[in-house]
Amino acid sequence: MIVGIQIVGALFSLFMLYYTFIHYKKKEFTVKESVFWFILWTLFLIVTLFPEILSPVVSTLKLGRTLDLLIILGFMFIIACIIYTYGLVRINQKRLDQIVRKIAFDLEKKRKEK
Amino acid sequence: MKKVFAVIPAMNESRNIGNVIKAVRKHVKNIVVIDDGSSDDTYDVAKAKHVAVLKHIINLGKGAALKTGCEFAIKNNATHMIFIDADMQHDPEEIPNFLKALKKYDMVFGYRKMTKSMPFILRFGNWCINRSTKYLYGLEIYDTTCGYRAITAKAYKKIRWETTGYFVEAEMIANVGKEKISYTQIPIKTIYSDKYKGTTVLDGVKIVINMLMWRLRR
Numbered sequence: 215m216i217v218g219i220q221i222v223g224a225l226f227s228l229f230m231l232y233y234t235f236i237h238y239k240k241k242e243f244t245v246k247e248s249v250f251w252f253i254l255w256t257l258f259l260i261v262t263l264f265p266e267i268l269s270p271v272v273s274t275l276k277l278g279r280t281l282d283l284l285i286i287l288g289f290m291f292i293i294a295c296i297i298y299t300y301g302l303v304r305i306n307q308k309r310l311d312q313i314v315r316k317i318a319f320d321l322e323k324k325r326k327e328k
Numbered sequence: 329m330k331k332v333f334a335v336i337p338a339m340n341e342s343r344n345i346g347n348v349i350k351a352v353r354k355h356v357k358n359i360v361v362i363d364d365g366s367s368d369d370t371y372d373v374a375k376a377k378h379v380a381v382l383k384h385i386i387n388l389g390k391g392a393a394l395k396t397g398c399e400f401a402i403k404n405n406a407t408h409m410i411f412i413d414a415d416m417q418h419d420p421e422e423i424p425n426f427l428k429a430l431k432k433y434d435m436v437f438g439y440r441k442m443t444k445s446m447p448f449i450l451r452f453g454n455w456c457i458n459r460s461t462k463y464l465y466g467l468e469i470y471d472t473t474c475g476y477r478a479i480t481a482k483a484y485k486k487i488r489w490e491t492t493g494y495f496v497e498a499e500m501i502a503n504v505g506k507e508k509i510s511y512t513q514i515p516i517k518t519i520y521s522d523k524y525k526g527t528t529v530l531d532g533v534k535i536v537i538n539m540l541m542w543r544l545r546r
Contacts, residue, residue, distance in 0.1 A: 311388060311492055315396045318362070318382035322400070325375075 219281070223262035230255045330408060332427060333358045333401035337393035338414035342368040349377040351420035352412060355427075360400050361414070364393040370414075390475075391489055391496030398484055410478040418476040419517050426478035426514065434483035434509045437469060437501075438476030438516040453532035457498070460536045464543045465505030469513065472535070473497050476516050483509045491538070498535045502542040 234255060238248040261268060265280035277283050334356040338345050345361065352359055359379040363371040365387030374381045382396055394411060401409050408430050412418050418438070429436040442451050450473075457472045475497055479487075487503035489496055504511055 307492065308490075310386075311392050311395075314384050314386060314388055314392070315399065317385055318396055319400065319403075322380060322382050325381075 220262050220265075224259055227255045227259040227262060231259070331358065331404075331406050332356050332408045332410065333360055333397075333404070333406040334423070335394060335397035335401060335409050335411050336361045336414050337364055337390050337397060337411075338362065338366065338370050338374065339364040339387060339393075340366045340368045340370060341414040342366070342370045342373045344416045345370055345374050345414050346377060348412070348414050348416060348420065349374065349379055352423065353377075353379075355420060355423040356410065358401070358404070358406070360397045362393040362397045364388060364390070389491075389493035389496075391494065391499070392492040394496055395489065398488075402481055402484070407481050408478065409481065409484060411475055413475050417519055419519070422476070422514075422516055426476075429512050429514055430478050430480060432510075433512045434480045435487075435500075435504055435511040436478040437471070437511060437513045438474050439469075439471035439513050440474055440518040441515055449529065453529060457532055457535055457539075460539055461498075461501055461505075464539050465502055467501060467505045467511075469501055471513075472501055474516070474518075483507075494531070495535055495538050498539055499542060502539055506542075 231252065234243065234248060234251040237243040238245075243251070261280070261284070268280045268283060272278075272280050272283050275283065277286075334352045336345070336348060336352070336359065338361055341348075349359060349361065361370075361374040361379055361381045363374065363381060363383045365384045371381055371383050380400065382400055384393060384396065397411075398409055408427065410423060410426055412420065412423075422438070426436050426438070442454070454471060454473060458469060461467050461469050461472055477497075477500070483504075486507045487500060487509060489499040489503060491499045503509075
């Protein structure tokens with residue numbers, strides 16, 4: 215029998231599938247990116263509706279419930295995303311810094327040439 | 329041959345920048361002003377004074393502005409650089425003291441005397457940051473947030489910072505400690521204007537956290 219939390223999880227994954235689709239239609243996601251997210255959210259939907267699929271993994275890891283496994287995986291995913299985003303922000307900050315500095319030098323050079 | 333550059337980062341300082349340039353010019357011939365994305369006419373006012381003016385098309389922060397100025401100075405064969413704020417907080421009459429100290433040391437830090445004219449919260453914040461600097465880097469810096477500083481080109485190349493914002497002063501100290509740059513400190517007068525843009529308590533906490541991060545990156 216499907217319980218409340220499963221309904222919430224299923225609705226969430228359906229919403230995320232729709233969200234991915236919108237991004238794909240707007241060409242903000244590439245085909246590869248869209249396929250990755252579609253697979254991820256479809257898997258999430260399947261696991262939400264049929265959590266017993268993960269029972270062998272849950273028992274191997276000595277966890278009490280499938281939900282615990284999902285929470286742990288969720289945290290790991292979020293931490294990975296934060297570190298990845300932090301790296302990207304640092305890289306972009308450096309690039310922005312270099313671009314603005316180059317423009318400043320070029321403007322001053324042009325002013326001198328005048 | 330010695331070639332000194334005054335590096336003046338400025339943001340929305342059209343009221344003061346003209347006077348600062350005029351006062352600095354008495355002591356330093358080469359001046360570079362970095363307009364860090366001002367929305368007023370700082371750029372035009374500085375340009376009218378016939379000095380090098382570099383314009384950041386967007387605001388990047390004091391650290392980035394100082395770095396732009398230093399890179400420009402280095403490109404123009406600077407041997408020494410002096411950093412001075414554009415808001416008249418620093419007295420340009422003290423520039424000769426910095427240049428004199430630079431003869432013996434690679435970096436000169438100005439420090440404000442902890443008098444009653446300094447807001448209490450700033451005194452307390454400075455004390456906390458100073459203790460952290462001592463603990464993390466073994467440096468006894470009296471005023472970690474003071475921007476009035478001078479450096480040799482040789483030392484600058486060793487301590488190029490990554491910070492774009494106003495944590496630059498702290499990163500400079502961290503890098504001086506890491507690279508074992510010779511330094512000294514001289515007292516300066518500081519004028520606290522009504523629109524004083526000092527660091528807040530939260531900024532102080534961020535500075536300490538950043539100092540810890542830079543220490544770990546070592």
